[in-house]
Amino acid sequence: MSKKGNSRKNNFSSETIKRLSVYLRNSRKLKEQGVDIISSDKLTELLNVKPEQFRKDLSYFGEFGKRGVGYNLERLIKELENILGVNKQWNIVLVGIGKLGGALLGFEGFSKFNIRIKHAFDSDENKIGKIKKGVNIEDIKDMKKIIKKSGIKIAMISTPPDVAQEIANILVEAGIKCILNFAPSVLRVPQDILVSNVDMASELESLIFFAKQDKINKV
Amino acid sequence: MSKKGNSRKNNFSSETIKRLSVYLRNSRKLKEQGVDIISSDKLTELLNVKPEQFRKDLSYFGEFGKRGVGYNLERLIKELENILGVNKQWNIVLVGIGKLGGALLGFEGFSKFNIRIKHAFDSDENKIGKIKKGVNIEDIKDMKKIIKKSGIKIAMISTPPDVAQEIANILVEAGIKCILNFAPSVLRVPQDILVSNVDMASELESLIFFAKQDKINKV
DNA sequence: ACGTGTGAACCGATTCACAGCA
């Protein structure tokens, strides 16, 4: 029923995409455990996701299951990799090699998903020129030129908050289209640029809020 | 009009709380810049938040502005600190002192919000007993006992994904109520436990998805 | 009979629009 290459009703949200990523991770794990075919019920029961959510998420991209049977994991994994685009390598750049930036350089989770930090930038003379985790740390002054030349479209910012906007501006000028921002500041970018924020302090603050409520309600 | 201590219609979401955290950060910055009174329009114009969203978010907790005038920043900051509970120090624990855990230990963003990592745990003999960023790294075997004794309610997990669930189980037994999970695995916990996930690989994957679309649509 | 795929119903969060107050 699904015609290839057609565009389905594409009113899915970015949450759908994040869930697909979780489905992929889980499917791979199940495959490793020797499972071949699985129902949406079984696949989602450990994921805090309802089976109909899973089916709906997939339905935006095609029909990958067999009615009355379930999903072939090998097929499902291939389809998810294809949808997410992780079947080819993606180069990204990292700006700001402080504590967090250093940790990101060494994060194995990325290579597993075919994500490779191709360039790392900092403004600190003591860091520039050094090689960390196999990545040469380059001068932020050369960033725009280097990114333009490389054609890379994805960047992570792990600088202090007060320079994050400035960095984002340069990244956009250099042709970056997607930014994962770890700096606790709200970035202003043109409409066609996608920013995703990972704000650890704010996550913790919201946990604190609920921890506080817990005390009020239960002690 | 707002009676103290009463519970308003509390149908706000956790997104509301995260935004309050952003408002607080921004309000402090504005205060430092010498601003005293500000309208919801001006306050939100750099935050990707609509002014009515800001006002609605606050309305769950009281009336902090003056009609026709705006918000007194000093008052607003105090109220936000009070709502979020960051006017007192919060101790938390950190489990898993690998690259990311090490970065979290040194993250200045936390101390700014009165968040202090009181205990750090790892299972690696080479790390146990060492002091890192002023925090003594303790044996994970003693974790349950130590947390119970301390009464701490909030934990961060930065272990490899395959042990994260096991760690979460121990944390729950030890009395932890809120978990910030950096491990790329979905944790199963009792209903009264709050888990917040920071999944960097999945964030990046979703950016890749959109980067890919960008190519299809625009090149 | 079984489990998928999906339009329809539902629900919660955002946005609108305006009453209320300085």
Next chain:
DNA sequence: TGCTGTGAATCGGTTCACACGT
């Protein structure tokens, strides 16, 4: 008049419920 505070309208995402294919 200007800006807040908030019910009402709207919008979007989740869940329901069932038709469909095997």
